Amino acid sequence: MRLYVACLASYNNGVLHGRWIDASSDVDEMQEEIAAMLRESRFPNVSVKCPHCEGTGKVTFHNSETGAIREDTCFECAGAGKVASAEEWAIHDSEGLPRCFGEYPGLEKIAAFVELAEEFDHLDAEDVATIVDHFGGLEYAETEMRDHFAGVYDSFRSYADEIADEALAGLDPESIAVRYFDYESYARDLKHDMTIVEISTGLALFWP
Ligand SMILES: [Zn+2]
Incomplete structure (x- = not known):
């Protein structure tokens, strides 16, 4: 995940000056890199420490x-x-951030996303971005991922079978309920209630 930060004073003078910086969960870290880029501007308009x-x-x-x-x-x-130093800057490009962030997400939002991706580091950051896009916003996705995330499965059926087997485990294996348990219809009902997001490694499933 990275973003291209550009100096606006340069931009307004027809000069491209900027740099790619790593997206970070630390806003200050990104701000320091932006400040360094602005100090290298050929069009300074302020003085800084x-x-x-x-x-x-x-x-x-x-x-x-x-x-x-x-x-x-x-x-x-x-x-x-x-x-x-130059003073004004803008994000002109980014890689690996959720598309729903739009063109000007702001550093706080980027930091919050990186934090979420780090929290779920068993997933690719790109997949976390896909999940955020599915839910249409960072805050909603954060709640879903932290409170309702069932995991990533190859197919919905493999998840449903696992849940069914857990539920049946305590019952008498010779009983009719277990012997004639309808896995398919159980999976069908369960699927209605859950949110399914396709990611690169399978299906990310969320409880209601
Ligand atoms: Zn000095």
Whole structure:
């Protein structure tokens, strides 16, 4: 999962400046990468805290042999503590995010999706995106996945048979109810109640 963040000041000047960054569950991490991209813009319009000296204008050198400490002017900002940067940015492309997110999902939403994909890391992130799209939104999909997810099965029938066998396990195997149990009609009834989402590894099933 990644997104292409572009500098709008560059864009408005007919220059393409931006970079692909990894989608992360940490908004600050994505914001740091965007800030770094904006500082490299050829069309800065604001000054921001120098990331190298963190605004102090000074850097400290440690001599590991003598233990001496020497303070010097920060080369990045020439001691000013501030560096030039562009300010406005936009997401211009993305990969692996749910389609229902649209063009401008915002970092919080992206982070929430990555968190969900990490929580269900036995599924491909693309499959998690497919499930979110099926439910038409992140919040609904989060509830379904956390509270109603039955698992991934090759076919609906294999799931229904498993559930039926569990239900029948406590009964007398010689009883009529067990001997003549209608698996097919049981599966048919169960299917009515459940949500089925086709993903790359099979069928993701959700209880009502
Ligand atoms: Zn500096």
